[in-house]
Amino acid sequence: MAKSAPAFTCTECGAVHKKWAGRCDACGAWNAIIEEAPLAAGPSGRTLGARRGRKLALSTLAETEAPPRRVASGLAELDRVLGGGLVPGSAILVGGDPGIGKSTLLLQAAASFAREGLSCIYVSGEEASAQVRMRAARLGLSDAPVQLAAETGLRDILTTLDALRPDLAIIDSIQTMWADHVEAAPGSVSQVRAAAHEIVSFAKKRGTAVVLVGHVTKEGQIAGPRVVEHMVDTVLYFEGERGHQFRILRAVKNRFGPADEIGVFEMTGSGLAEIANPSALFLSERGAATPGSVVFAGMEGTRPVLTEIQALVAASPLGTPRRTVVGLDANRLSTILAVLEARCGIPFAGMDVFLNVAGGMRVSEPAADLAIAAALLSAREDIALPAEMVVFGEISLSGALRPVTQSENRLKEAKKLGFSRAIAPERSKITGGVGIRVQQMPDLTTFVGEIFAAG
Known part of the structure; x- marks a missing residue:
């Protein structure tokens, strides 16, 4: 029996190649193709079609089964x-x-x-x-x-x-x-x-x-x-x-x-x-209101979590200003900076921008856009937002603020931790009774004019 030729498999997408290459044609990953030994053809070298399989027992979508049993760990x-x-x-x-x-x-x-x-x-x-x-x-x-x-x-x-x-x-x-x-x-x-x-x-x-x-x-x-x-x-x-x-x-x-x-x-x-209560933990070391510090009311799965987003904006001595991000998507920061300059006329050229989520938390949801923009503007203008305020909302490329899911749960968590004010996008689903004063903003330009121009 002839010896099987070795196969080359991409570790990122699993695509099989006949020979090694530096870049996978299927997913575009570099240096991800690795040689692996071929699998056997089956018992006694027979192929899969050399013997019959067993008939499968089929069922319909209307059949019901009991939900899986769960065992709690105590954690x-x-x-x-x-x-x-x-x-x-x-x-x-x-x-x-x-x-x-x-x-x-x-x-x-x-x-x-x-x-x-x-x-x-x-x-x-x-x-x-x-x-x-x-x-x-x-x-x-x-x-x-x-x-x-x-x-x-x-x-x-x-x-x-x-x-x-x-x-x-x-x-x-x-x-x-x-x-x-x-x-x-x-x-x-x-x-x-x-x-x-x-x-x-x-x-x-x-x-x-x-x-x-x-x-x-x-x-x-x-x-x-x-x-x-x-x-x-x-x-x-x-x-x-x-x-x-x-x-x-x-x-x-x-x-x-x-x-x-x-x-x-x-x-x-x-x-x-x-x-x-992770929200209380992440905000435990937050002191008085300072420029560049904004509290974001986020959601992690079904749990509302409040985190502090910190920004620092300073004049850059370098030809290419630095953009340092910890705990957030760097591409999202670039997008928000571009929207602030194009839609609000606020440039960040020639300035180093540092962005961080306090406590080692990672934030990935788009609802953090408005909090990021608020932290950047607060640091740039050296204006501190009120310490009792939380911010959330998604920013579109046109500068409009889009509503996000579970707005009431975010506000209830903020109220429980002692916050009394919130800034949210217009058309957010808030029925009232959350016990917190909410300012709803239609777009980023209105937000900048009402919050920072007044400050």
Whole structure:
């Protein structure tokens, strides 16, 4: 039998190429094509069409099934992100920067689930069992009935899981797993894809919930083929800045609950502590009203979260002014600066612009546009907005302000934290009774004239 030719696969989109190239023709990614060993043709070298498959049992859309059973962990922030608890047989992928606290979070989660009556196995491919026990002792979890193993061989791990049939299995991490039937090094595209496929298939067949830890690239994406994210039911990112104690667990995909939900934790000496009211936490160090500081009333999933957006505008000694952004989209900043200059006649040429979200939070929703513009104008004109004011709204390229979703929930959260004034776009769905005075603006020009010209 002729030997199969090697295949070249793009790690970003999964496209297969006949030879290596620097740029993928399918998705345009550079340096993403990696050689991988070909898969076998099937049992005894036969092709798929050499034998008949079994007939599938079909059903109709009108048939009803009971909703999936959920098991709460006792960690309210984790349960919120999972959609209400752990679903048996689900596959969860957790990614995050090195040292951000992924192993700490999952060890605490395993201990919580074990204390709720679930049988849990924690398999570490990066640390010895003694190291995991040391972390458990530091976190005060030594008495939790969690079983440990330090192993990278996929065949041995699946054999153990099949024999014990635990309710939850945590694999730390998927990049260290080694499948002996794949001719590639651990961490390669083919190894990660094969290991993820075997583990997810086991979870679906045996009803064991599995959690896979994934390394991330320098761009912040989970390393390995993107097909792994399609295989699993839930993809979670554990975010945070090294200089801040806050950690955010964000769901970017969830087949059993809402996506874009977040859970907020605080890293302490005894592990991760839950934060029930993140808005109060992010605004706890905010002092008197200062130029360039604006409070944004945002939404993270179903939860309103208030964050402080800070801006600094100064004359630039450079030929090309600097644009530094932390916690926001840099392209969005460029768009807002262009709208301010084109529609309001306020130039930022020759000025360095620095923009930051306090507390290490990341804001991605368009509703932050008006708060960003307000912070930039406040810093440029050296005018402080009232400390009791919150701002939200989307800015269009024409300078109009577009209404955003869940305006009342944003205002209710602001009222609960002591704010008495708000600026929102015109036509926002506000029925009244929120207990806060709202100024509705039709466009950015009106906002600049009423807020900053009067100041």
